[in-house]
Amino acid sequence: MAMPITHYLRTSKMPHIWCAGCGHGMVLGAVLRAIDSLGLDKDQVCVVSGIGCASRAPGYLDFNTLHTTHGRALAFATGIRMVKPGMKVIVLTGDGDAAAIGGNHLIHAARRNIGIATVCFNNSIYGMTSGQYSPMTPTGSYASTAPYGHIEEPFDLCELVYAAGASYVARGTAYHALLLSKLIAKAIATDGFSFVEAITQCPTYYGRRNRMRTAVDMLKWQKEHGVPVASAARMSPEEMVGKFRIGELGTRTRPEYTRRYAAIIEVAEKGEAERDA
Amino acid sequence: MLRKAGARLMQGNEACAEGAIAAGLRFFAGYPITPSTEIAEGLALLLPKVGGRFIQMEDEIASISAIIGASLAGAKSMTATSGPGFSLKQEGIGFAAYTEVPCVIVNVQRVGPSTGVPTAPAQGDVMQARWGTHGDHPIVVLCPSSVAETFTLIIEAFNISERWRIPVIFLMDEVVAHMREKVVVPDVNGIPVVERPRPQVSPDDYLPYAAGEDLVPAMADFGTGYRYHVTGLTHDQTGFPTTKRPEVDALARRLDGKMKKAAPHVTFVDELFADDAEVVVFAYGITGRAAAKAVRDARAQGLKAGLVKAKTLWPFPDEHVRRLAQRVRAIVVPEMNMGQMVREVERAAAGMAKVVGLSRVDADPITPDEILARLREV
Ligand SMILES: Cc1ncc(C[n+]2csc(CCOP(=O)(O)OP(=O)(O)O)c2C)c(N)n1
Ligand code: SF4
Ligand SMILES: [Mg+2]
Numbered sequence: 001m002a003m004p005i006t007h008y009l010r011t012s013k014m015p016h017i018w019c020a021g022c023g024h025g026m027v028l029g030a031v032l033r034a035i036d037s038l039g040l041d042k043d044q045v046c047v048v049s050g051i052g053c054a055s056r057a058p059g060y061l062d063f064n065t066l067h068t069t070h071g072r073a074l075a076f077a078t079g080i081r082m083v084k085p086g087m088k089v090i091v092l093t094g095d096g097d098a099a100a101i102g103g104n105h106l107i108h109a110a111r112r113n114i115g116i117a118t119v120c121f122n123n124s125i126y127g128m129t130s131g132q133y134s135p136m137t138p139t140g141s142y143a144s145t146a147p148y149g150h151i152e153e154p155f156d157l158c159e160l161v162y163a164a165g166a167s168y169v170a171r172g173t174a175y176h177a178l179l180l181s182k183l184i185a186k187a188i189a190t191d192g193f194s195f196v197e198a199i200t201q202c203p204t205y206y207g208r209r210n211r212m213r214t215a216v217d218m219l220k221w222q223k224e225h226g227v228p229v230a231s232a233a234r235m236s237p238e239e240m241v242g243k244f245r246i247g248e249l250g251t252r253t254r255p256e257y258t259r260r261y262a263a264i265i266e267v268a269e270k271g272e273a274e275r276d277a
Numbered sequence: 278m279l280r281k282a283g284a285r286l287m288q289g290n291e292a293c294a295e296g297a298i299a300a301g302l303r304f305f306a307g308y309p310i311t312p313s314t315e316i317a318e319g320l321a322l323l324l325p326k327v328g329g330r331f332i333q334m335e336d337e338i339a340s341i342s343a344i345i346g347a348s349l350a351g352a353k354s355m356t357a358t359s360g361p362g363f364s365l366k367q368e369g370i371g372f373a374a375y376t377e378v379p380c381v382i383v384n385v386q387r388v389g390p391s392t393g394v395p396t397a398p399a400q401g402d403v404m405q406a407r408w409g410t411h412g413d414h415p416i417v418v419l420c421p422s423s424v425a426e427t428f429t430l431i432i433e434a435f436n437i438s439e440r441w442r443i444p445v446i447f448l449m450d451e452v453v454a455h456m457r458e459k460v461v462v463p464d465v466n467g468i469p470v471v472e473r474p475r476p477q478v479s480p481d482d483y484l485p486y487a488a489g490e491d492l493v494p495a496m497a498d499f500g501t502g503y504r505y506h507v508t509g510l511t512h513d514q515t516g517f518p519t520t521k522r523p524e525v526d527a528l529a530r531r532l533d534g535k536m537k538k539a540a541p542h543v544t545f546v547d548e549l550f551a552d553d554a555e556v557v558v559f560a561y562g563i564t565g566r567a568a569a570k571a572v573r574d575a576r577a578q579g580l581k582a583g584l585v586k587a588k589t590l591w592p593f594p595d596e597h598v599r600r601l602a603q604r605v606r607a608i609v610v611p612e613m614n615m616g617q618m619v620r621e622v623e624r625a626a627a628g629m630a631k632v633v634g635l636s637r638v639d640a641d642p643i644t645p646d647e648i649l650a651r652l653r654e655v
Contacts, residue, residue: 010506013517043502048346059506059517064499066349067508068342069368075339079346079354082330083304084500087350108335261330268325 008032008042010062017056021215023174023200027121028057030177030198031092034184045088048077050102052094052128053202054121071101074109077116085258088188089115095122095136099155103135106195110164113192114257119184120157120195123202131205142209157197162250167192169250173199175222176246183248192256199226199244282464289424289454293383293447294319296428297355299468300435302381303329304352306343308336308362311395312451313385316357337362341369341382348378349507351498353435357383360393363402363409370444371410372509374532377442377486377494379473381434385449386562388640397640398451400562400613406446407591413529415536417543418446418591422565424458430588433545436471441539442493448590450613452563452642476503486528487514492535536592545588546597550576554583556607556652559598559622561587564611564643571648582652590618595625602626607655611635611643631655 009032018024035045045063049055051070058065064087068076073091081089098106098120109116125143126132133143136154143150162169168190172180180198187194201207201218212218229247232240287295294316297305305324307317317333324331329352334340337358344354358366363384373380386402388394406418419434421427431447438445476483476495485505488494497503510518511525519525549569551557556575560568565586575582585601587594598621602608608630610619619634626632635651637643 042504044500046350046499059508062504064504065506066346066499067506067510068345069372069509072338072342072369075334075342076346076349078332078334078339079304079306079343079348080350080499081346082332082343083347083350083352087500104335105339108339261325261332265325265328265330269328272326 003036005029005032005036008035008062010060013060016060018053019204021201021203022053023123023202023215023218024054024057024121026174026177027119027180027198027200028060030172030181031090031119031184033181034188037181037185038188040088044086045090046077046080046084047090047092048073048080049092050094050097052097052126054092054094054127055097057092071097072105073097074102074105074116074118078109078114081114081116081258082261085115085262089117090188091116091118093118093120094127095120095124096126096134099135099157106161107164110161110166110193110195112257113165113167113254115192117184117187117190117194118196119187120197121200122157122197123200123206125202125206127202127205131209144205158195158249161195165193165254166195166250167252167254168194168248170195170248171197171199171244171246173222173226173246174201175219176226179246186248192254282462284459284461286457287424287428287460288315288457289427289449290315290385291319292424292428292460293357293431293449294323295462296431297381297435298323298327298329299465300432301353301470302355302435303327304344304347304354305329305356306332306334306340306347307356307358308334308340310359310362312387312454313357313359313383315454316383337365338369341366341373344380345369345373345378348380349499351501353379353439355381355383357385359385359387359395360389360402361391363405367409370416371412371414373444374410374414374416375509376507377496379438379442379444381431381438381445381447383447383449385451385454387451394640396451398563398613398642399638399640400450400564401617402448403590403614403617406448413533415443415532415539416446416591417441417443417539417589418448419588420448420561420590421453421588422562422586423453424456425460426588427453428460428462432468432470436469437539437543439473440471440493441535441543442473442496443536443539448562450562480504484514485516486512488531488535492531492538540592543589544592544594544597546594547586547588549584549586551583551585551601553581554605555581556609556655557583557585557601557605558609558611558648558652559585559587559618560611561590561618564613567643567645568611568648570645571652574645574649575652580652593621593625598622598625599627602629605630607631607633609633609635609648609651609655611637611648611651613637613643
């Protein structure tokens with residue numbers, strides 16, 4: 001435990017592709033500190049991603065890593081987890097990857113309660129394709145495809161995933177990095193499906209268009225708008241307008257999917273053995 | 278493992294499921310669609326009996342994705358679908374081809390495009406099976422014409438996919454899928470089962486996309502100490518993304534070269550009276566059965582007819598057709614589409630024999646009489 005972070009990095013694959021000031025590296029740091037705090041065996045960790053800036057993270061990580069197609073990371077991860085239920089399967093995904101093209105896989109993975117920990121790097125925008133709106137883009141903000149201001153409402157992803165059946169749901173930010181790392185550690189340690197929304201910044205395509213010129217402006221925004229769940233509980237709805245809760249948002253105990261399937265195998269194999277006897 | 282060695286009456290879809298398990302299938306992900314659904318139903322029942330796993334995913338894209346993940350974790354994997362679902366799987370098929378993840382994709386063809394006639398046979402997906410995903414890519418497409426052949430050919434599908442790390446499309450049709458015929462299930466020990474090449478070197482020396490003479494890299498299962506990277510981005514021998522022109526070029530050419538190396542080992546063709554034939558039928562799938570009857574009837578009437586029945590559609594049996602074209606007068610190509618393979622036959626025949634198509638697209642199979650009539654004309 002308490003290995004240097006480079007223990008988990010493929011340093012030879014650096015420098016990374018991310019812009020200066022991008023929050024994705026901060027979130028990734030939190031992921032690695034979480035893994036380190038759990039003392040996981042690198043050979044038994046599998047990190048799966050979709051497509052996008054966030055989804056480039058696995059390439060820099062010294063685990064079994066899989067960079068898939070846009071939106072489908074959870075479906076690939078489901079196959080891995082089914083075959084290797086002993087492995088820790090972690091999905092790293094962007095807000096577009098998870099909530100738009102991959103939204104269906106997200107709610108179904110949660111419904112099945114399959115043992116996959118998902119970290120969604122939510123920068124409220126499609127970074128990789130240079131700034132189109134995502135399902136997480138706030139109403140009224142600007143994107144290259146919302147030049148007149150965005151007219152859609154974003155999801156509350158955590159509520160969505162919890163309602164779909166996840167065992168553990170939490171939200172953190174790149175600014176609250178220590179908290180984020182603790183939440184991710186809890187998510188990875190969860191037996192069923194777990195989900196952490198990590199609010200992060202894309203200064204290049206979101207910040208500049210939305211009157212937050214620098215990464216520092218955006219981190220300040222995270223600091224000022226993220227309210228710990230305990231404080232939020234004491235605040236009125238009016239006080240919470242425009243703000244969001246950070247911390248653990250939902251936990252429950254439900255049977256994990258691959259365990260349930262293992263029970264099916266036991267019954268079926270027994271039936272077969274009896275038939276052959 | 279298998280139900281029982283010996284003769285049994287089976288439905289085509291059932292033979293597909295049982296043959297797959299005999300080949301070592303241990304993970305199936307699918308989404309219900311006529312006329313393929315019995316494959317999923319059969320495997321939901323059978324797989325856990327052999328310690329395998331079944332899952333019904335939320336759609337076909339999820340299904341192809343899940344089987345690729347499962348294959349990377351070390352399990353022989355398959356999905357099954359029909360036209361609309363096959364269209365949805367195309368991006369995933371390209372991913373499997375590019376990352377060289379073995380897997381089998383069954384497509385039980387029905388009338389299309391779109392929802393078409395869900396319950397009726399067609400052969401309209403022949404070109405999509407070859408070129409459905411974007412970009413150049415290796416692919417093998419096998420096509421059974423009977424229930425017994427479904428059983429043996431699906432085993433070949435797995436063996437080819439594992440041996441060459443190429444996705445294999447198993448192109449059935451509604452008639453083969455739903456008819457019941459006798460299958461002689463061989464003893465488990467009599468079934469040749471091939472495993473993917475796994476690394477013989479230590480993790481430190483492992484280059485996941487470096488290939489030897491056969492151009493097939495060794496593949497490590499996730500979770501076995503070989504921590505490597507898999508990406509659908511163009512990658513170098515280490516598996517990491519590259520945009521360097523020579524490396525981009527090298528990957529495209531190695532995959533093409535691999536396909537060419539595999540071709541002689543994966544191209545299966547059956548012949549009937551082809552040796553001394555003056556006119557031959559080139560057919561595949563259920564149409565091959567009607568063609569066999571037509572050819573026998575023609576012979577009974579004194580016409581020197583023969584049959585070439587392709588069990589492999591892609592790679593196309595070029596050499597076979599070329600040699601045939603050198604010695605016959607004409608080749609008739611009956612298909613339940615507006616003429617897809619006929620153009621391949623034409624290309625391979627290169628003007629040496631007359632090539633005549635025969636299309637039927639009214640949702641009913643082509644009859645022996647229709648083929649016989651065309652044989653008499655040419
Ligand atoms: C099927 C498909 N559609 C579209 C794209 C183009 N595309 C690549 S990344 C991306 C959006 C990524 O946004 P997000 O998931 O939020 O990640 P970010 O780049 O913001 O980290 C899109 C639309 C693609 N690669 N594949
Ligand atoms: S475009 Fe945005 S999300 Fe992508 S690397 Fe740059 S700052 Fe990060
Ligand atoms: Mg984004």
